[in-house]
Amino acid sequence: MSLPYTTEKQVAVAAVRRACVLTNSVFNKLVKNETLTKVGDYAAQAVISSILHRAFPEDPIVGEEDAADLRAESGTGMRERIIELANEALVGELGLDDNVEWGMGPGQEKTTEELLDAIDRGNYPGGPSGRMWTIDPIDGTKGFLRGEQYAVCLSLIVDAQVEIGVIGCPNLPVDLSKPEQGTGCIFVAVRGHGAEQLTLSGASPEPLSIPASTSENLNFLESVEAAHSSHSFNDRVSALLGITRPPIRMDSQAKYCCLARGEGGAYLRMPTGVGYREKIWDHAPGQVLVEEAGGIVTDSRGQPLNFGLGRTLGENFGVIAAGKDVHPRVLEAVQKALSEEKEKARV
Numbered sequence: 295m296s297l298p299y300t301t302e303k304q305v306a307v308a309a310v311r312r313a314c315v316l317t318n319s320v321f322n323k324l325v326k327n328e329t330l331t332k333v334g335d336y337a338a339q340a341v342i343s344s345i346l347h348r349a350f351p352e353d354p355i356v357g358e359e360d361a362a363d364l365r366a367e368s369g370t371g372m373r374e375r376i377i378e379l380a381n382e383a384l385v386g387e388l389g390l391d392d393n394v395e396w397g398m399g400p401g402q403e404k405t406t407e408e409l410l411d412a413i414d415r416g417n418y419p420g421g422p423s424g425r426m427w428t429i430d431p432i433d434g435t436k437g438f439l440r441g442e443q444y445a446v447c448l449s450l451i452v453d454a455q456v457e458i459g460v461i462g463c464p465n466l467p468v469d470l471s472k473p474e475q476g477t478g479c480i481f482v483a484v485r486g487h488g489a490e491q492l493t494l495s496g497a498s499p500e501p502l503s504i505p506a507s508t509s510e511n512l513n514f515l516e517s518v519e520a521a522h523s524s525h526s527f528n529d530r531v532s533a534l535l536g537i538t539r540p541p542i543r544m545d546s547q548a549k550y551c552c553l554a555r556g557e558g559g560a561y562l563r564m565p566t567g568v569g570y571r572e573k574i575w576d577h578a579p580g581q582v583l584v585e586e587a588g589g590i591v592t593d594s595r596g597q598p599l600n601f602g603l604g605r606t607l608g609e610n611f612g613v614i615a616a617g618k619d620v621h622p623r624v625l626e627a628v629q630k631a632l633s634e635e636k637e638k639a640r641v
């Protein structure tokens with residue numbers, strides 16, 4: 295019997311690999327020299343969406359970017375650069391099990407209009423039923439521009455359940471404690487069939503599982519940007535848990551990836567203010583990856599994240615991701631810290 299979603303998994307890994315080659319080259323060619331903030335995001339969404347559309351023409355896509363600004367833009371050459379980069383990534387030879395079959399193959403460059411349409415196919419509103427893909431072409435855009443962590447993120451959601459997650463992390467050390475061993479990994483999970491780490495070329499799959507953890511060897515993974523999640527709240531939760539090690543700050547869903555391979559111990563993302571709604575593409579691939587590595591992902595009420603509400607996760611109760619043994623303790627400490635905050639606000 296073949297594994298479920300075999301083709302979907304192959305296509306998703308191929309799309310993320312190609313997008314990672316692209317974002318790497320965008321960084322080396324462009325970002326280092328000039329601040330071209332969204333080139334990589336648009337081009338990578340165009341690439342992933344084109345590959346998905348070729349393999350699964352009926353599947354809707356919830357993508358972070360849309361091409362409205364690009365269509366309106368003129369005179370800067372930005373659109374032309376994006377089209378050139380996307381075509382390079384779509385038709386290039388990547389070596390290994392070359393997945394030209396999922397790419398476009400030599401001579402099959404797309405027109406500007408086709409690639410703008412591919413970006414705009416990410417406009418699906420989401421919802422509780424049916425199949426849909428989520429694309430975050432560059433998650434952690436700020437990290438990407440700093441030359442630090444970012445991730446190319448793709449997921450397949452079926453009837454509000456995340457079935458496949460693929461996260462490409464070109465700048466992530468293969469082992470966080472041994473950065474000299476090189477960087478670049480792809481993380482893949484299929485619901486019910488485990489999580490694995492591959493090389494950026496899609497080789498050498500290593501199964502992932504979160505080891506048991508105690509308070510002594512625990513530290514939090516958290517956002518770099520204080521505007522995206524509350525650092526001070528995390529400090530209080532750490533104190534309640536007796537954690538003395540400093541948090542690991544890193545942009546993007548690389549945090550879910552590190553957690554899934556036993557680095558850190560808990561990813562805590564509490565809202566910094568009222569109003570911001572978390573986007574499904576920022577959490578769907580990470581959620582299935584951590585769950586398949588044996589972890590738990592909930593909000594601060596202990597409820598699972600709801601991927602069936604549309605493009606967002608709805609009202610923001612934060613995210614707590616951790617191994618099975620650690621999660622209940624972190625949840626309890628988060629709830630204690632929340633009630634302390636409420637108490638303070640009352641007096």
Ligand SMILES: Nc1ncnc2c1ncn2[C@@H]1O[C@H](COP(=O)(O)OS(=O)(=O)O)[C@@H](OP(=O)(O)O)[C@H]1O
Nearest residue numbers: 432433434435436517518519521522544545546570
């Ligand atoms: N106010 C607020 N609160 C929470 N989250 C927000 C907020 N504003 C933006 N975003 C989303 O954060 C995504 C990046 O998350 P990170 O964990 O990488 O944040 S950080 O860069 O490390 O601070 C980032 O994803 P990208 O846009 O793909 O980089 C945004 O979707």
Ligand SMILES: [Mg+2]
Nearest residue numbers: 430433434576
């Ligand atoms: Mg994002």
Ligand SMILES: [Mg+2]
Nearest residue numbers: 358430432433
């Ligand atoms: Mg993004």
Ligand SMILES: [Mg+2]
Nearest residue numbers: 358432434435
């Ligand atoms: Mg963004």
